[in-house]
Amino acid sequence: MDTKSIVYSRNVVEFATVAKEFCTFLETCEHHKTKVFVATTSKLLPLLYYKATLLPKTEPVYDEGNEQFVTELDYRLIESKIEDLLGQHNDFLEIYDKRADANDGQFTVSIAEYLADIYQDLKNFTMRYHVGNTDVMNDALWECTENFGEFWGIRLVNLIRAFHILEFSNIDLENIVHNNDENSRKSASDWFTKDDNDLD
Numbered sequence: 001m002d003t004k005s006i007v008y009s010r011n012v013v014e015f016a017t018v019a020k021e022f023c024t025f026l027e028t029c030e031h032h033k034t035k036v037f038v039a040t041t042s043k044l045l046p047l048l049y050y051k052a053t054l055l056p057k058t059e060p061v062y063d064e065g066n067e068q069f070v071t072e073l074d075y076r077l078i079e080s081k082i083e084d085l086l087g088q089h090n091d092f093l094e095i096y097d098k099r100a101d102a103n104d105g106q107f108t109v110s111i112a113e114y115l116a117d118i119y120q121d122l123k124n125f126t127m128r129y130h131v132g133n134t135d136v137m138n139d140a141l142w143e144c145t146e147n148f149g150e151f152w153g154i155r156l157v158n159l160i161r162a163f164h165i166l167e168f169s170n171i172d173l174e175n176i177v178h179n180n181d182e183n184s185r186k187s188a189s190d191w192f193t194k195d196d197n198d199l200d
Contacts, residue, residue, distance in 0.1 A: 006058050007129070007137040015051040016129050019122040022048055026119050030081050035173040037085050041115075042163040048118075049156050052148045060142045061135040069127040070120045078119050082112035087176035092162040111162055114155045121147050 006012065022044050029037055083090050094109045121144060128140035166173070 001056075003058070003061065003138040004134045006056055007134055007141060009056060011051070011054040011056060012141060015055055016126060018044075018048055018051045020126045023119055023123045023126060026078050026082070026115060029085060032085070033173075034085050034087075034089075034176055038163060038166045038173060042160075042167050045156055045160045045163060048122075049153070049160070052145070052153065052156075055141065055145050055148075057145070058138055058142050060139045062139055066124070066128060066136075066139055066143050068124055070123045074123070075116050075120055079110075079112045079116040082115055083110070084178060085176070086111060087178050089166060089171065089173070089176075092165070094158060109158075111159065114159050117155055118152045118159075121152050 025040065025044065032040070090111050091108050092111060094107055125140050125144040129137050131137065165171075
């Protein structure tokens with residue numbers, strides 16, 4: 001199959017549409033209440049994962065790497081907006097990650113950081129995809145699918161779990177402790193770093 005047929009295939013176009021919607025939502029997330037942000041993200045993440053699993057395999061055209069559009073400032077801005085929205089609920093207990101201590105297989109990570117990681121890859125993909133050059137679009141697709149398998153896909157899966165807990169565990173999302181009170185934030189986040197069994 002030629003690159004034009006691949007990049008304009010239904011599954012790629014639908015993925016690009018969902019990816020763009022996801023990026024736009026994070027870029028404007030400060031306009032939403034925390035409860036709305038959580039509910040919307042809970043729906044976007046599984047859809048994004050599903051669409052990513054349907055992407056066709058392709059090979060890169062160019063030897064050199066793809067152009068990067070997301071700057072460190074862009075990344076930090078997204079991360080900061082989400083941290084501010086979630087406050088004390090930003091940290092969650094990660095499990096089954098190869099970076100974790102072999103003795104317990106778990107450690108605390110940041111929802112904002114994980115979402116910013118996914119945003120970075122998807123924003124770079126959508127920016128390249130909308131260039132309109134089929135070879136550039138092909139290489140953008142190749143890089144995105146590679147990174148999905150090796151990097152952001154597992155983050156997305158773990159975020160689905162985190163947002164499920166946020167949405168369905170009767171957590172108060174109205175009273176947010178912001179980052180200017182680190183001690184209060186740490187104390188209030190204890191609920192989210194407990195074992196799942198403690199939520200029963």
